[in-house]
Amino acid sequence: MEHEGKHALVTGGGTGIGLGIAEALAAAGAEVTITGRDLARLDRVAAGNPRLHPLQMDVADETSVRDGIAAAARARGPVTICVANAGIAEAAPFRRETAEHWRRIMAVNLDGAFLTLQAAMATLEPGQSARMIAISSIAGLRGLRNAIAYTASKHGVIGLIRGLSEEYMGGPVTFNAICPGYVDTPIVDRNAAEISEMKGIPDEEARAYLARGNRHKRLLETDEVTAVALWLCSDAARSVNGQAIQVAGGQVA
Template identity: 60%
Template structure:
C-alpha cells in the first residue's frame, strides 16, 4: 500500500468480516488504504485477523441496538462509513415441510434484517459526504430458488430487492447500491454444508462436496478473493454508473 492507494482515508464496514468472503473483502479494502471495521459475533475471531488497517468489533446484526451502537463507535473512531458491505449471513437449508418458524425467522433476521439495519446505520455518514458505496453479499440463490433452501433463497431474494429499491431512492446522488451473487465459494460454510448434506442424505462427504462443486457452472469452487476483486471494482474509479445491479459470480449464466 502507498499513500496514493485507491481508498486512502475511506472508512469501510464489513459485517461477518472475520472469515470467508467478508475477510477477503476486508483485506482487499485495507490493502487499498481503507480503514476497515469488521464485525461478527465472536470478538476472539475478529481479534485473530485484525491489524494492518483492520479493526474488529463484536456485533449481532440481528439486534438493532447492537448494530447502532457498534456502527456509532466505529464512526467515532474512524470517521463516516463510506463503504458498507452487509455480508453476514446464515447458509442453511431445510425443506419447507421441515422448516419451523424459529428457523425461518433466524434466517431472515440475520440475512435480511441484518443487512437492512447495517445499511440504515451507515447511510447517514454517506449522506453527509460526497461519496458512498453499498455492496451487499447475496447469492445465486437470490436470483433463482434453490431446492431445500426456501428460507435462505427468500432472504437473498429480499436482499436484492432492498438493494434495487435503495438504488432507485438515491438515484442521481453520489452513492451506489449493488449486490454480489456468488455461487459456491471455498469457505468454511461449504465445509459445514458438506457435513450437513452427508448426514442428511447418507452420501460421503467427498460426494457432498462434489455436489456443490458441480452446481457452479465452471465445475470448481469460487475463491473468496474472486468475490473481493468484484467488490474492489465496485468501489474503484469509474464505478459510479454501476448501480442497482445483482452481479453473478458463478462461473457462467445461472439465472
C-alpha cells in the same frame, strides 16, 4: 492505495468472503471495521494488520448494529464503503420449515442487511459519495431446493438493493449486490459435512456435489468474489448502480 483515508465496514468480516474483502480493502489503504459476534475470532484475524479494526456486533440486533456502526464512525469517520456480508446458510425443506427458523434466517440475512446499510448511511455527510454493497447469492436469483428461507432472504436482499438504488438515484451513493455461487469457505465446509452425513458419502464427494451447483462445476475461490467487490468500490464503477452481479461460473438468471 485507492482507498487510503476511507473508512470501510464489513459485516461478517472474520471469515470467508467477508474477511477476504476486508483484507483487500485494507491492502488498498482503507481503515476497515470488521464486525461479527465472535470478538476473539475478529481479534485473531486482525492481529498484525493495523488497518483491520474488530467490532463485536450482532446484525440481528438493532441496538447492536446502530450503536456499533455509530461508534465505528466516531472512531474512523463516515462509512463510505459498506459491505453487508453477514449471513447464515441453513437448509430446511418447506414441509419441515418452522416459523422460528424462518424468522432467524430473515433476521440475519435480510433484516441485518437493512439495518447495516441504514446505519452506515446515517454516518454520511450530505452529498458525500459512498459505495453500499450487499452480498446476496445465486439463491437470490433462482430457487434453491430445500432452502426456502435462505432463498427468500437472498431474494429480499436484491430487492432491498434495487429499491435503494432507485430511492437515491442521481446522488453520490451507489447500491449493488454480489451474487456468488458456492464458494470454498467455512459455510461450504459445514454444508458438505451435513451432506456427507445425510447421504453417507465421503466429504470430497459431498464437496463435488456442491460444486456442481456452479455452472462451471467447480467451487469458487474467495478472491473471485473479492475482486468484484473491489471493482464496485472503485471510481471506475461510479455509474454501476442497482445491479445484482453474478459470480457463479456462468449465466444463472
